[in-house]
Amino acid sequence: MQRETLIWTAVMVLGGLVLLVHAVRVGNGRVYVREVTVADVKSGPVVHYKGVPPSLHNEADVSLSVPRTIGMWIAALCTLGIMSFVLGDNPLYKLMESIFVGVSAGYLMVAAFWDEIVQNLLKGLVPGPMRDSFLPGLEEGLNPDLTYLAPLAMSVMMLWRLSPKGAWIARWPLAFFIGATAGFRLVSYLEADFTQQINNTILPLIVYTADKSFDVWGTIRNVLIVGGVLLGLVYFFFSVPHRGVVGGLARGGVWLLMITFGASFGYTVMGRIALLADRLQFLFDDWLWLIDPTMQRVGM
């Protein structure tokens, strides 16, 4: 066995033992629930289990939820498994990655069936049976909307892609989707991202406050916005060689782009640290019970 593998194996075994001892001593990672009756129907009461803070575990109607406790431990171990990638690619990471991809694909498939096929297509084509079965909230007396036959036909044509023969049939609905989406977006992009953005850049270069005094920071801000847009445009204007004055302005545009990328990188770092902090807080608070910032376990 390689030295590195031996060290990591020892670290993992030791970590596991520490977790086990901690779990036995503290009883962390347990989830408690309270039984709540939400409705009474002929077949009996409909009961939901609502999660409660562990500090209430001694109350009469509160009990330990084994499935949710198992779920908590699986979530924690999945988090550790995914984080193990920082040590290098390993079987545990691969397993967690596969579980994540599978669960996501399954979730999206079920969501697409209920929210797109049932809610949109079947509701439009057969509203009566849908009202009697899956969509009791549908208003009564709705007539079938035959225009939904068109998306149905196009969906079937799209599936032809899987057939060994006639795969070209799928190109027709695809062409329709691409054309429709392009047309759909064109107007909005022209309005919001083009004309309105030009409008946003038409600013006074000397700013006065409401009491007619000179606003230094307002003026600097507007000059930076207008100047920044012009310098950026000069950099992307390739019909004139970037020499002399134009070259100098283009260089200013490059500097502005670099500052923008730097700001973007800074924001990305902040985002990634926030995600790591969220997972660590889950591990330390919900799972290991090392901290209690939201007072969930007061008195335990």
Added chain:
Amino acid sequence: MYEFLKNLDRRWIFLLILLAVAIPILGEWQFPEKPSPMVQSVFDAIENLPAGSDIWMAYDYDPGSQGELHPMALAFTRQCAFKRHKMYFMTLWPQGPPMIQKNIELLIKEFPDLEYGVDYVNLGYRPGYEGPIKLAVIDLRKTIAADVDGKSLDDLPMTRDFKNIQEVDLIVNVSAGYPGTKEWVLYASTSYNIPTVAGCTGVQAPYLYPYVPQQLDGLLGAIKGAAEYEFLLLEAYPSLRENPKAQEALRRMGPQLLAHLVLIGLIVAGNVIYFVGRSRGDV
């Protein structure tokens, strides 16, 4: 020293970042915030509306981005609840419904006097990316006929006479990507002049700032924006000081501070190593 740093195993850097994030969490470090004008404008957009205004809560995020966005979503919900605004929750993300449910649970627990269907409604997930926005700004019932439990909108007091999103006083969007703030700006706020505020992930923030202030009334950029927003909320509603759950983003700024200091140190060290290496002819 130069040779040691030049050949440093990247796993030591991972460990350093892990400690920089873990120590403030374990120590429950918290720092005071100074709200920026941008965050103040988001806060004012909700606060200055008359009580009982209609707010469209478009929560387009998922569990993967909840570390950045969930605290600000909860803060938006709390402020609207304090102001007794009417909230219409909806998401364009398939993984968004559990996120909305957590906001609904907050309302049930912290504002038990608010009534479902009268003060807030959960319209759930709508598939079709930006399609539902385009439809709902013209005719809500073309894309949403019932709430998340299948109850007809005609049977709920707050949606019975509600025609389309143009009737709302403000759109509040929490965005993790596509579809999100950009789509709400493109298809609702710009086209129909509907006041909109948003909170977004750090990755999106630089690309959404150009929409402020004409097309967006304000923008909360990632967890820093959320922390400043929570600070304003605590100032306006001191009863929240007793509620540690209302200070989630503020607590997250401890790890941010230390991790950023470590990163700045690493960037400086990396550059020093590069220039030393260049002067030695190694690069």
